[in-house]
Amino acid sequence: MMSNGTNHFAASEPDLMTADRYNARVAEPRWQKTWEERAIFATANDDPRPKYYVLEMFPYPSGRIHMGHVRNYTMGDVVARYKRAKGFKVLHPMGWDAFGMPAENAAMAHKVHPREWTYANIATMKAQLKSMGLSLDWQREIATCDPAYYMHQQRMFLDFLKAGLVERKTSKVNWDPVDQTVLANEQVIDGRGWRSGALVEQRELTQWFFKITRFSEDLLAALDRLDRWPEKVRTMQRNWIGRSEGLHVRFALDPATTPNHESELEIFTTRHDTLFGAKFMGLSADHPLARAAAAKNPALAAFIAECKRMGTAQEAIDKAEKLGFDTGIRAIHPFDPSWRLPVYVANFVLMEYGTGAIFGCPAHDQRDLDFVNKYDLGNTPVVCPEGQDPATFVITDEAYVGDGRMINSRFLDGMTFAQAQEEVAKRLETEIRGGAPVGRRETMYRLRDWGVSRQRYWGCPIPVIHCPSCGVVPVPAAELPVRLPDDVDFDRPGNPLDRHPSWKHVACPQCGGKATRETDTMDTFVDSSWYFARFTDPWIATSPTDRAAVDSWLPVDQYIGGIEHAILHLLYSRFFTRAMKATGHAGLDEPFAGLFTQGMVVHETYRKADGTFASPSEVEIKTLIESTVEDPTSGFKSTSSIRVATLTGTDIPVEIGPIEKMSKSKRNTVDPDEIMGSYGADTARWFMLSDSPPDRDVIWSEEGVQGAARFVQRVWRLIGEAAAVAATGDLPRPALFGEPATALRKAAHQALSRVSEDIEKLRFNRCVAHVYELANTFQTSLTAAGGDPPADYRWAVREAASILVRLFHPMMPHLAEECWAALGAAGLVAEAEWPEVEADLLVEDTVTLPVQINGKKRGDVTVPRTAGKAEVEAAVLALDAVQRALGGAAPKKVIVVPHRIVNVVA
RNA sequence: GCGGACGUGGCGGAACGGUAGACGCAGCGGACUUAAAAUCCGCUGGGGGAGACCUCGUGCGGGUUCGAGUCCCGCCGUCCGCACCA
Numbered sequence: 001m002m003s004n005g006t007n008h009f010a011a012s013e014p015d016l017m018t019a020d021r022y023n024a025r026v027a028e029p030r031w032q033k034t035w036e037e038r039a040i041f042a043t044a045n046d047d048p049r050p051k052y053y054v055l056e057m058f059p060y061p062s063g064r065i066h067m068g069h070v071r072n073y074t075m076g077d078v079v080a081r082y083k084r085a086k087g088f089k090v091l092h093p094m095g096w097d098a099f100g101m102p103a104e105n106a107a108m109a110h111k112v113h114p115r116e117w118t119y120a121n122i123a124t125m126k127a128q129l130k131s132m133g134l135s136l137d138w139q140r141e142i143a144t145c146d147p148a149y150y151m152h153q154q155r156m157f158l159d160f161l162k163a164g165l166v167e168r169k170t171s172k173v174n175w176d177p178v179d180q181t182v183l184a185n186e187q188v189i190d191g192r193g194w195r196s197g198a199l200v201e202q203r204e205l206t207q208w209f210f211k212i213t214r215f216s217e218d219l220l221a222a223l224d225r226l227d228r229w230p231e232k233v234r235t236m237q238r239n240w241i242g243r244s245e246g247l248h249v250r251f252a253l254d255p256a257t258t259p260n261h262e263s264e265l266e267i268f269t270t271r272h273d274t275l276f277g278a279k280f281m282g283l284s285a286d287h288p289l290a291r292a293a294a295a296k297n298p299a300l301a302a303f304i305a306e307c308k309r310m311g312t313a314q315e316a317i318d319k320a321e322k323l324g325f326d327t328g329i330r331a332i333h334p335f336d337p338s339w340r341l342p343v344y345v346a347n348f349v350l351m352e353y354g355t356g357a358i359f360g361c362p363a364h365d366q367r368d369l370d371f372v373n374k375y376d377l378g379n380t381p382v383v384c385p386e387g388q389d390p391a392t393f394v395i396t397d398e399a400y401v402g403d404g405r406m407i408n409s410r411f412l413d414g415m416t417f418a419q420a421q422e423e424v425a426k427r428l429e430t431e432i433r434g435g436a437p438v439g440r441r442e443t444m445y446r447l448r449d450w451g452v453s454r455q456r457y458w459g460c461p462i463p464v465i466h467c468p469s470c471g472v473v474p475v476p477a478a479e480l481p482v483r484l485p486d487d488v489d490f491d492r493p494g495n496p497l498d499r500h501p502s503w504k505h506v507a508c509p510q511c512g513g514k515a516t517r518e519t520d521t522m523d524t525f526v527d528s529s530w531y532f533a534r535f536t537d538p539w540i541a542t543s544p545t546d547r548a549a550v551d552s553w554l555p556v557d558q559y560i561g562g563i564e565h566a567i568l569h570l571l572y573s574r575f576f577t578r579a580m581k582a583t584g585h586a587g588l589d590e591p592f593a594g595l596f597t598q599g600m601v602v603h604e605t606y607r608k609a610d611g612t613f614a615s616p617s618e619v620e621i622k623t624l625i626e627s628t629v630e631d632p633t634s635g636f637k638s639t640s641s642i643r644v645a646t647l648t649g650t651d652i653p654v655e656i657g658p659i660e661k662m663s664k665s666k667r668n669t670v671d672p673d674e675i676m677g678s679y680g681a682d683t684a685r686w687f688m689l690s691d692s693p694p695d696r697d698v699i700w701s702e703e704g705v706q707g708a709a710r711f712v713q714r715v716w717r718l719i720g721e722a723a724a725v726a727a728t729g730d731l732p733r734p735a736l737f738g739e740p741a742t743a744l745r746k747a748a749h750q751a752l753s754r755v756s757e758d759i760e761k762l763r764f765n766r767c768v769a770h771v772y773e774l775a776n777t778f779q780t781s782l783t784a785a786g787g788d789p790p791a792d793y794r795w796a797v798r799e800a801a802s803i804l805v806r807l808f809h810p811m812m813p814h815l816a817e818e819c820w821a822a823l824g825a826a827g828l829v830a831e832a833e834w835p836e837v838e839a840d841l842l843v844e845d846t847v848t849l850p851v852q853i854n855g856k857k858r859g860d861v862t863v864p865r866t867a868g869k870a871e872v873e874a875a876v877l878a879l880d881a882v883q884r885a886l887g888g889a890a891p892k893k894v895i896v897v898p899h900r901i902v903n904v905v906a
Numbered sequence: 907g908c909g910g911a912c913g914u915g916g917c918g919g920a921a922c923g924g925u926a927g928a929c930g931c932a933g934c935g936g937a938c939u940u941a942a943a944a945u946c947c948g949c950u951g952g953g954g955g956a957g958a959c960c961u962c963g964u965g966c967g968g969g970u971u972c973g974a975g976u977c978c979c980g981c982c983g984u985c986c987g988c989a990c991c992a
Contacts, residue, residue: 021944060992100992173990184990232910236987239909314988318907348907367907447989454990524992566910568989600986661985691918691930697985699918703931711930713944765919769929776929783946850925855973857925895972901924905972 022716024680028814032133040830041135043091045537045549052088053553054080055532057561057569058095061121061143062102065128067601067662067688067700068562070672074685074811075598075694075764076560077134081810082759084135085834091553093535094129094136096122098145100524101184103458107490114458115486118145128673132681133813135830140538144527145458149534151481152544153526154463158474159583161464165211168472171451172286174311175203179493182455185313202308207453208462208520212575216241216445218589219574228594230695233566240567242446246270247425248355250438251281254330254340259292264434265331265343268354268444272428273420274361276409277382279372281331282324282346284356290345293327300325300345307347322371323347331359334428334438335410346371352448366399373397382409383417450572452523457488457496459521467508467515476509482517495519528569529576532556532591545585554586555593558762563597563695570595596762599697601688603668605657606645613667617674620648621656621702659699670700682812683709689764689811711772712815715808718775719801719819721782725789726798728824734792740785741796742841747777748800749841755807756834764811771808778804798823803835851876852903853885861902869896876902 035041056076059069080092096118103114110117122143129136142149160166174183176193182205187194212219220241223234249272251265265281283290285307294301303325310317324344333339341359348367349358360368362379372379384390385404393407406412412420428439453462461482463475475482485503488496497503497519508515530544537549554577561569573591580586606614621644645654662669675684687708692698737745751774758766778800785793801823809816809829820829848862849872858881863872873894876882882891885906893905 057992062992097992102991182990185988186991236910240988242909312990315907318988320907370907451990456990523990525990528992562992563911564987564992567987569992571989693919696912696919701918701931704918707931710944717945766929769920772929852925852973855924855971860925893972895924897924900922901973903924903972 020717020720022713022815022818024682024712024814025677027818028131028133028681031814031817032130034817034828035133035135035830038828040828041092041137042139043089043137045552047089049087049089051091051553052083052558053091053556054083054558055091055093055535055556055560057559057565058097058528058531059125060097060100060102061118061125063121063124065125065672067670067672069129070132070684071601071688071694071698072560072562072598073129073132073134074688075596075762076558077132077136077685077813078689078759078764078767078810079558079560079762080135081813081830082834084830085806085809085832087833090135091535092134092136093140093142093538094134094138095140095142095531095535096125096144097524097528097531098122098143099459099521099527101456101458104456104490107458111490113486113488115145118143118458131673131676132685135813140535142531142534142538144460144524144531147481147483148541149531150460150527152534153460153522153530154475154480154482155477156530156544156580156583156585157522157526158463158477159585160210160579161474163579163583165214165579165582167209167211167449168206169209169449170204170206171209172202172312173205173207173455175201176493177201181493181495185311188311188313188316191309191311191316199309200311202310202312205453205455207451208518209449209451210526210575210579212450212572213445213447215575215578216243216447218578219447219571220445222574222590226590226593226595229592230595230597233563233570233595233597236566237571240447240571244270244444244446246354246442246444247272247421247428248440248442249275249334249359249428250433250436251331251334251341251359252433253343254332257328257330258289259296259329262289262292265289265357266355267357267359268442269359270444271361271364272424272439273406273412273417274364274382275333275335275359275424276412277361277363277380278333278341278359279362279368279377279379280324280360280375281341281343282349282358282360282368282371283327283343284349284351285345285347286351287345287349287356289329289343289357290327293329293345297327300327304345307345310347317348317350320347322367322374324371324375326375334431342377344371344375353446354444362399363395364399364401366401369395369397369399380408382407382412450523450525450575452526453520454523455495455498455519456521457484457490459524460527461497462518462520462522464518465506465508465515466518467511467513469513470508470510470515473508473510473515479509497521525569525572526576529573530580532559532573533577533580533586543585545580547585547587550585551587554588555591558594558596559592560596560598563599566597596695598694599692600661601700602659602697603662603670603700604659605666605668607655607657608647609653613665614647614654615667616670616702618648619645619654621645661697662700675705679705679709680712680814682815683712686711686768686808686812690768691765694762694764711775712812714779715775715804715812715815715819718779718782719805719822722778722797722801723823725782725785725787725794726801726823727791727794728798731791731795731798734795737792737796738790740781740789741793744778744781744793744796744800745838746841747774747781748796748803749838751807752803752835753837753842756837759810767807767811771804771811774800774804774807805829806832806835847899849876849899850901851879851882852901853882854906855903858882858885865899869898872896872902876904 054076056072080090084090098118103118106117107114174188176183176196176198178196178198183193188200193200246268248268253265255261285304294304324346327343329343330340331343362369362372363381379395381393381395383404384393384407390407403417406415406420425441429437431438463482465473467473485500504517504519506515506517533545533550536553537546540546577591578589606619608614645656660666687705751770754770755767805816805819816829845865846862847865848860850857851859851861859879861875863875891904895903
């Protein structure tokens with residue numbers, strides 16, 4: 001009975017089911033119902049047991065869950081179920097990151113209201129998550145677009161405002177001049193708006209900011225204490241915060257060259273040691289001096305306008321060709337009044353960092369070097385690497401950024417980089433000009449304040465009112481939430497809140513005069529910066545958090561999500577928690593004690609002859625024998641095979657392409673519903689955890705899933721066999737175990753010990769391997785024991801089966817319940833305790849040590865576990881291989897690493 | 907461009923500085939079957955040898971060490987993030 005065209009999930013046709021097959025499609029919903037009816041995953045805040053909070057990053061309700069969700073939530077569920085078995089009260093909630101642009105895009109494309117679209121998606125995805133068998137407390141479900149959630153966010157915004165943690169200032173946005181709307185960086189493609197195709201401009205807007213920079217130092221310093229975070233995430237955050245010790249330097253300007261007799265230009269530098277290598281000064285296009293100069297120079301004004309066409313993405317700015325424009329202004333070198341430096345407006349100088357002005361030392365900065373090479377301004381090396389001859393050291397295309405000795409730098413010559421920095425700083429600090437020092441040391445951070453204003457509808461309204469006489473007035477607490485109006489249209493570009501006929505027009509809460517609401521909504525990162533706190537008591541209506549609940553549950557013990565959130569979401573949440581502490585809404589600084597970042601789910605791509613992609617469900621893979629070579633003397637045949645793909649049910653070939661992140665555009669997605677519908681949730685969960693380490697990408701493959709499905713059936717048969725011979729009732733534990741029983745018990749306890757350790761460390765792929773190993777050993781043992789084994793063995797079988805089922809329960813919970821019931825065990829395995837390891841069973845009486853000669857393995861010795869060094873050495877020297885290698889001579893050295901290895905140096 | 911990671915059989919991967927390739931997938935041989943599926947048993951890094959064994963092998967080039975996939979230096983390649991996607 002071959003598959004008939006569309007069916008590439010042939011394994012699960014219901015009519016193939018027989019009594020000895022496990023039918024996931026029937027069993028899974030049944031157990032899900034049982035769990036729900038008994039409410040065993042609902043968590044009570046007043047439960048006295050020790051707490052464990054496991055959280056996976058909540059999903060954006062985009063429509064349907066994808067394989068990335070399956071992986072993420074499976075991992076979290078393993079931890080939650082394991083910790084529950086270990087006796088913790090576990091908080092494992094789920095919610096929806098429900099505000100965001102896709103809902104507005106859907107509104108524009110399909111004339112469906114963002115709210116309807118969002119809640120329909122939530123309903124679909126919730127049903128999908130439920131079919132995964134996750135041990136979630138759904139009573140605590142929240143959606144960030146619910147006024148019952150965002151009213152608290154508005155309240156905290158106002159509390160932050162009062163506490164001085166919010167401010168208004170200008171910043172740049174991508175402006176689409178045709179659509180008359182602000183664009184996200186992802187909506188800017190090659191410098192053009194994605195919808196209109198118009199060239200994007202930078203535009204200045206007054207916006208709301210959270211003052212995250214207030215916590216720069218603390219956010220940086222506290223990273224050292226987050227010892228259950230991946231080192232790479234901490235490194236990324238450190239670099240993002242970007243602390244650097246630098247120097248502000250006031251350069252005098254030649255007044256004859258300045259537009260309005262400006263007399264100085266202040267720059268910030270971290271490389272003041274290279275001052276004698278300076279070749280030019282660079283101004284940001286937004287620098288006041290640049291603007292002043294542009295006012296009198298139309299060509300410069302045109303250049304500045306050109307710079308503003310670059311959009312706001314850092315990547316685009318960095319990658320763009322380095323361009324500049326000579327303003328004609330000349331700066332005077334701080335150590336040589338006769339040295340003039342040209343002042344350029346340069347497209348790579350940022351107004352947001354430092355003072356918006358730099359001095360350029362091309363020999364030791366790649367951007368500066370690219371710049372001078374373009375404008376022929378020359379370069380002079382001033383730092384010479386150790387071992388290089390200063391006389392011949394030249395820089396051409398590659399800047400030297402390493403350490404070395406100062407050259408071509410007058411009084412700095414011969415100093416190290418650090419000495420030179422100190423010397424320059426000291427001299428400029430003590431030099432007074434116009435009543436202030438020329439140089440001033442300062443610690444700077446790359447981190448910028450968090451701009452939270454979005455000119456969009458589907459977000460949390462910013463609860464302030466603008467009054468012509470009173471200024472910015474907070475919305476009174478009693479009037480919260482400021483709700484989004486429902487009657488909006490998306491026919492036209494721009495912010496629907498801004499053009500709504502009545503919504504924004506209100507009376508000023510202070511003077512009662514005519515005023516308008518803020519029409520900006522908050523960045524959706526705000527919504528996700530405190531949801532973990534709300535989960536601890538999502539019911540409280542009078543405040544964002546219940547302090548007793550939030551302080552007892554937080555920090556999250558294990559947070560799991562994608563590496564793509566390594567910086568922004570995690571850093572914003574760390575800030576927000578501090579801000580909540582400052583305003584009395586929480587009592588701690590760090591929200592996530594343990595963090596794990598999981599890899600992506602990737603899949604092969606399939607390309608048809610016309611260049612378009614085919615989806616995995618349209619493709620059939622066959623393994624063909626490419627060639628068979630027969631050895632003429634031995635008759636041994638060796639073959640090489642090749643995988644080929646065709647459109648299912650046809651001979652039309654399809655090219656198997658590279659393995660890439662699952663995406664709609666590459667059509668290499670696999671629908672979790674289809675997988676769970678045909679194989680069951682446990683198979684999908686098991687496959688997600690097997691093979692690949694959880695922090696790396698996992699390749700989804702049909703073969704792999706089938707392997708997982710086969711294992712499900714194998715376990716079911718194994719447990720069936722075990723149940724048939726296992727001791728039942730209250731058979732007492734035998735005083736002595738025979739050899740087969742002991743061997744089985746050792747295997748079970750060893751697996752138990754290893755799985756426990758690996759779950760604690762989130763090494764799920766190794767857990768899977770250990771479960772496979774135990775299942776293999778168990779099967780072999782049962783087969784060898786035959787039909788009527790002795791009582792001690794039957795006792796061991798019951799123990800091993802009970803351990804095995806509990807070991808894979810966190811990963812395949814439905815199958816585990818079914819097996820648990822088949823074994824006649826009491827209650828639900830979901831409520832069973834984690835088994836206890838019997839340590840004696842992990843220790844062997846003898847150890848077998850590999851023996852190396854000069855570092856290469858040449859044999860083994862088996863010695864008593866208690867053997868001393870001399871005893872081991874004697875046994876090793878007696879080995880034939882060692883005797884042969886030594887040829888009668890004494891060894892130069894024998895290294896014995898107890899219980900591990902012996903190395904004989906001949 | 908800046909920042910971060912990763913690189914081991916045909917494939918995914920395992921390996922406190924200590925036997926490289928656990929476990930799985932794919933493949934091959936066999937058992938069962940009228941046949942297939944399913945299942946079970948065995949083999950499976952390259953080269954050599956009848957054989958116990960020998961030899962080469964963890965992206966490339968050096969180094970440290972009794973011993974390096976693992977540590978150090980320098981390359982090459984691939985992937986991710988970059989502040990208005992979530």
